[in-house]
Amino acid sequence: AQKITQTQPGMFVQEKEAVTLDCTYDTSDPSYGLFWYKQPSSGEMIFLIYQGSYDQQNATEGRYSLNFQKARKSANLVISASQLGDSAMYFCAMRDNYGQNFVFGPGTRLSVLP
Amino acid sequence: GAVVSQHPSRVICKSGTSVKIECRSLDFQATTMFWYRQFPKKSLMLMATSNEGSKATYEQGVEKDKFLINHASLTLSTLTVTSAHPEDSSFYICSARGPEGTYNEQFFGPGTRLTVL
Numbered sequence: 388a389q390k391i392t393q394t395q396p397g398m399f400v401q402e403k404e405a406v407t408l409d410c411t412y413d414t415s416d417p418s419y420g421l422f423w424y425k426q427p428s429s430g431e432m433i434f435l436i437y438q439g440s441y442d443q444q445n446a447t448e449g450r451y452s453l454n455f456q457k458a459r460k461s462a463n464l465v466i467s468a469s470q471l472g473d474s475a476m477y478f479c480a481m482r483d484n485y486g487q488n489f490v491f492g493p494g495t496r497l498s499v500l501p
Numbered sequence: 502g503a504v505v506s507q508h509p510s511r512v513i514c515k516s517g518t519s520v521k522i523e524c525r526s527l528d529f530q531a532t533t534m535f536w537y538r539q540f541p542k543k544s545l546m547l548m549a550t551s552n553e554g555s556k557a558t559y560e561q562g563v564e565k566d567k568f569l570i571n572h573a574s575l576t577l578s579t580l581t582v583t584s585a586h587p588e589d590s591s592f593y594i595c596s597a598r599g600p601e602g603t604y605n606e607q608f609f610g611p612g613t614r615l616t617v618l
Contacts, residue, residue, distance in 0.1 A: 422606075430592055432545075432609035478544060482607075489535065489596075489607055491545045 389414045391479050391492035398497050400469045407454070408464040408495045410479030416440075419481055421462040423453065426476040426494075435477075438462055469499045504528055505597050507610035514585055515618055522580045522613045524595030530575035531597035535607065536568075539592040551578045585617045 390413040400406035412421065423435040438446045438453045446453040454463040466473055479492040504527040514520050524534055532553045537545040549559045549570050557570035567589075569581040578597075582589050592614050596607040 424609075430539075430594075430612040430614070432594065432596075432612075434606060434608075437606065489547065493544045 389416075389419075389481055389483065389488060389490045391481055391490055393479055393492040393495050395495045396493070398495055399500055400466075400497065401500050402471060403468055405465060405467045406469055406497065408466070408477050408479075408497065410462045410464065410492060412460050412462060412479070412481050414460075414481065414483070416483050419483055421453070421455070422480040422482070423451070423462075423464045424478045424480060425473075426478060428475070432478075436464065466497075471499050471501060473497060474499045503597075503599055503606075503608045505531075505595065505608045505610040507595055507613050509613060510611060511614045511616075513616045513618065516586050517584055520582045520585055520615060522582075522593055522595075522615075524578045524580070524597070524610050526576045526597045526608070529597075529600035531578075531600075532575060533598040534572060534578040535596045535598075536570060536578075536580050537594045537596070539594060539612075541592075545594060548580075582615065585615070587617045590615055590617045 392411045419440045421438045425433040436446050436448045436451045436453050438455045445455050450467045452465045476494045476496050478494045482489045506525045508523045534551045536548045538548050539545050547560050548563045549557045551557045551570050551572040553572045553575050559565050572578040594612045596609045599606045
C-alpha cells in the first residue's frame with residue numbers, strides 16, 4: 388500500500404528566507420507521481436508542483452522546487468524567498484500509475500513570519 | 502482550464518435531514534471524480550471514487566448508504582449525505598481526474614463545509 392509521511396506538523400520561516408518541507412513516501416509501484424498542494428485557510432487545494440517517478444530532473448515552478456531523491460523515497464518541497472502569503476497547510480501526495488489511487492500525507496502547517 | 506466547482510460552499514442543516522453536494526467540471530469532461538472528507542487540522546481522506554455511468558467505489562469504512570454518490574454525466578457528480586448527524590460535520594472536497602493529457606493531476610473543487618446541528 389502507498390503511504391506518505393510528513394514529519395513536520397508545523398514549520399516557521401522568516402519572510403524572504405527559503406524553507407524545506409519534508410515528504411517521504413512508500414510504494415511498490417515502479418511508476419508513480421508525486422504532488423505538492425497548498426491549502427490556505429479558505430480550504431481550496433492549490434496545486435503547486437508535480438514530479439514523475441521517471442523524471443530525470445527535479446521539478447521547478449517559480450519559487451517552488453522539488454528535491455526528488457528516488458533512492459531515499461523523498462520528495463521535499465523547497466520554497467524560496469518566502470512570502471507572508473505562503474502561510475498555509477502544505478500536503479504531499481502520491482498517485483499510482485493509473486491515477487486512481489491518490490494518497491495524501493498528514494500535512495505541514497507553514498507560518499511565515501514578518 | 503480544468504476548473505472544478507462545488508455547490509454549496511457552505512451548508513448548515515438540522516440533524517436527520519439530507520444534504521446534496523454538487524461537483525462540476527466546468528470546462529472539461531471528467532469520467533472520474535473523487536470525494537474527500539477533511540476533519541479540522543487533518544489531511545484529506547478519500548471517501549470514494551466516482552466513475553461516470555457506474556457505481557462508485559467506496560473506501561473501506563465509508564458507509565455507502567450514508568454517503569450516496571451519483572455520477573450521471575461527464576461533468577457532474579453529487580454526494581448526498583443522508584440523515585445527517587453532527588458527526589457528519591466536516592469539509593467535503595471533490596476532485597476530478599484531468600482531461601486527456603493531464604491524467605497526472607487531480608483538479609480540486611473549492612470544498613463544501615457541512616455543519617449539522
